[in-house]
Amino acid sequence: MATLKKSSPLNREDGGALYEQLADRIEGLIADGVMLPGDRVPSVRKLKQQFGVSMSTVLEACRLLEDRGLVTARPQSGHYVRENPAMKLEEPSESRPSHEAVKVDRVMSLKLKLSIEDESILQLGAAVPSTNDFPQKTINRLIGQSLRDESELAHKYNTPRGVEAFRKAVCKRMMYAGISAGPDDVLVTNGAKESVYLALKAVTKPGDTVAVESPTYFDLIVTLESLHLKILPLATNPRDGVSFDCLGGALQKKQVQAVVLITNYSNPLGVCMSDSRKKALAAMMERHDVPLIEDDICGDLCFGDERAKTVKAYDKSDHVIYCSSFSKTISPGLRVGWMVPGKYQSKVEQIKLAINQAAPTLGQLAISKYLNGGGYERHLRKLRKLYQQQTSLMLQYISQSFPEGTKVSKPSGGHVLWVEMPEGVDSMKLHDEAIREGIAIAPGPIFSPREDDFLNCMRINTGLPWSERIEPAIQRLGELAVEQLWRNGVRKKAVKRKPCKCEPVVSHKLDDNVVMGNRH
Structure with a gap:
C-alpha cells in the first residue's frame, strides 16, 4: 500500500472544500508517479486519522477520485489507483514539412468557423471554451459599475494604447510570465489575433516569408494569407516544440523575415517549450536580428500551480513582440487583448490608429477592476483544474475508442x-461523416498551408463542459476511423473498448462570489 505523506494540513480557507483538497493531494501523488497503477490508496480510517477530517470527508474525496477516473473501488478491499490506458498512447510523430516556403492561397477553416453557431452540433473541433466556466456575473456587474462610475471615459474615444488602468493591471499580470514592462510599453488590442496581425504588419511586407511551427493554428494561416505573406513550416516535436536546427538553418540562410510561435501550450500540439529552450530562442533571434512574434494566449492555462515563463522574459534586445488576451480565461466576447511591441511600438501604434483607433473601452475597465480585485488567481486555479480533468477524460476515451496505432498529444496545459x-x-x-452525425472536428490539413499535410490527424477541443454527449461522440469518431481503414484495405482492428467506470466530470458554472472573494 502506498504511503501518503502529510505535507501540510488541510485548510477550509484555502478556497475549496476539504474533500476536494484531500482528493487533490492524492491526485498529485498519482500524477507525480508516487502512487502507481495497482497501488492501494490508504484506508478511509487511515486518511481520517492522518488529516484530522471526518469519515464522510474521506468518502467524498474517494468518490471524487473515482469520478476523475483515477481510482477504482474493490469490494471489501478499498480503493486502488487505476491503470490509465491513455498513458500507453504514444505521442504524435515529429512533423517533417518541406523546407520550401509556401504561398497561401486557400482558406479551409471557414466551414469549421461557420458551424460554431449551430447548437445541434457538438463542437469538438473549434477550440472554443465554455463561457459557463468564466465569471460572467462578476464581469457583468463590473461592466455596470464602470458605466456608473466612469461613464464619460467608457463612451469617449480612447487613444490607440488603451485604458491606462487596464495597462497597469496587465503589467502586474505579466510579472507572472517573467515580463517586466510599464504601462507605456503596452498596446491594447481587439484580442490576441489583432495583436499578431499588427505585429506582422509592422515587421513584414507582402512577399516576405514567415516561419511557423507545423502544424500551426489555422487562423494564423488565414492572417498570413491576408497579408500576402509566404509560410515556412518548421519541423515540430510534440514535446519540445520547433526544431532549432530547422529554424537556425532558415535564419542562417536569411530565408525568413519573421517568426510566429505559440510557446506555451501551442495550438494544436499543446507544446510548452522549456525555459532553457526559450532562453536559447531569444538569443537566436537576437543573433540573427529577426523579430519573434510570441502568442501567449494560453499561457495562464497550465495544469500545475506555476505559470510558465515566456520567451519575452529572456529578451534582452527587444526582438520579441509579446501578444496575449483574456479570451481564453475571462471572456472571448469582450475581445480584450494586448501586446508589448518593444522597439516596433511607434509603427504598431500608427497601424492600429489607421485600422480602428482603439480597442473598446468598457471591457478594459471591467477587466481591470476584476484583476485588481484579486479574484483572477482563484478563478484560474479552478479553471486549470477543470481543463486538466476534462483533458484527462478525453485522453481515456480516445485510448479506448480509436484504432490501434493512434497517437495523441499529452499537453501540460491549454484545452486541445x-x-x-x-x-x-x-x-x-x-x-464530413461526423458532421452528418452532429459532431464537429478540426481536420489536420487546415493546420498547414499544404493540402496533403496531416491528412490522418485532427484536433479535439477539451474546453467543453463534460456532458453525456461527449463519450458516445468520441466512440463514434473511433468507429468511423476504423470503418475508413477497412474500406481502404487497412486491416487495423479497433481497440476493444472497455466500459469506463468513471463518471464524467460535469462542469458547473464557477461561483462568482467565490471567484471575487465575497462571502455574501
Whole structure:
C-alpha cells in the first residue's frame, strides 16, 4: 500500500472544500508517479486519522477520485489507483514539412468557423471554451459599475494604447510570465489575433516569408494569407516544440523575415517549450536580428500551480513582440487583448490608429477592476483544474475508442488535443461523416498551408463542459476511423473498448462570489 505523506494540513480557507483538497493531494501523488497503477490508496480510517477530517470527508474525496477516473473501488478491499490506458498512447510523430516556403492561397477553416453557431452540433473541433466556466456575473456587474462610475471615459474615444488602468493591471499580470514592462510599453488590442496581425504588419511586407511551427493554428494561416505573406513550416516535436536546427538553418540562410510561435501550450500540439529552450530562442533571434512574434494566449492555462515563463522574459534586445488576451480565461466576447511591441511600438501604434483607433473601452475597465480585485488567481486555479480533468477524460476515451496505432498529444496545459490516427484515415472525409452525425472536428490539413499535410490527424477541443454527449461522440469518431481503414484495405482492428467506470466530470458554472472573494 502506498504511503501518503502529510505535507501540510488541510485548510477550509484555502478556497475549496476539504474533500476536494484531500482528493487533490492524492491526485498529485498519482500524477507525480508516487502512487502507481495497482497501488492501494490508504484506508478511509487511515486518511481520517492522518488529516484530522471526518469519515464522510474521506468518502467524498474517494468518490471524487473515482469520478476523475483515477481510482477504482474493490469490494471489501478499498480503493486502488487505476491503470490509465491513455498513458500507453504514444505521442504524435515529429512533423517533417518541406523546407520550401509556401504561398497561401486557400482558406479551409471557414466551414469549421461557420458551424460554431449551430447548437445541434457538438463542437469538438473549434477550440472554443465554455463561457459557463468564466465569471460572467462578476464581469457583468463590473461592466455596470464602470458605466456608473466612469461613464464619460467608457463612451469617449480612447487613444490607440488603451485604458491606462487596464495597462497597469496587465503589467502586474505579466510579472507572472517573467515580463517586466510599464504601462507605456503596452498596446491594447481587439484580442490576441489583432495583436499578431499588427505585429506582422509592422515587421513584414507582402512577399516576405514567415516561419511557423507545423502544424500551426489555422487562423494564423488565414492572417498570413491576408497579408500576402509566404509560410515556412518548421519541423515540430510534440514535446519540445520547433526544431532549432530547422529554424537556425532558415535564419542562417536569411530565408525568413519573421517568426510566429505559440510557446506555451501551442495550438494544436499543446507544446510548452522549456525555459532553457526559450532562453536559447531569444538569443537566436537576437543573433540573427529577426523579430519573434510570441502568442501567449494560453499561457495562464497550465495544469500545475506555476505559470510558465515566456520567451519575452529572456529578451534582452527587444526582438520579441509579446501578444496575449483574456479570451481564453475571462471572456472571448469582450475581445480584450494586448501586446508589448518593444522597439516596433511607434509603427504598431500608427497601424492600429489607421485600422480602428482603439480597442473598446468598457471591457478594459471591467477587466481591470476584476484583476485588481484579486479574484483572477482563484478563478484560474479552478479553471486549470477543470481543463486538466476534462483533458484527462478525453485522453481515456480516445485510448479506448480509436484504432490501434493512434497517437495523441499529452499537453501540460491549454484545452486541445492533437490526434494522429493510422495512415489510411482521411480526416477531411472523417469531418464530413461526423458532421452528418452532429459532431464537429478540426481536420489536420487546415493546420498547414499544404493540402496533403496531416491528412490522418485532427484536433479535439477539451474546453467543453463534460456532458453525456461527449463519450458516445468520441466512440463514434473511433468507429468511423476504423470503418475508413477497412474500406481502404487497412486491416487495423479497433481497440476493444472497455466500459469506463468513471463518471464524467460535469462542469458547473464557477461561483462568482467565490471567484471575487465575497462571502455574501
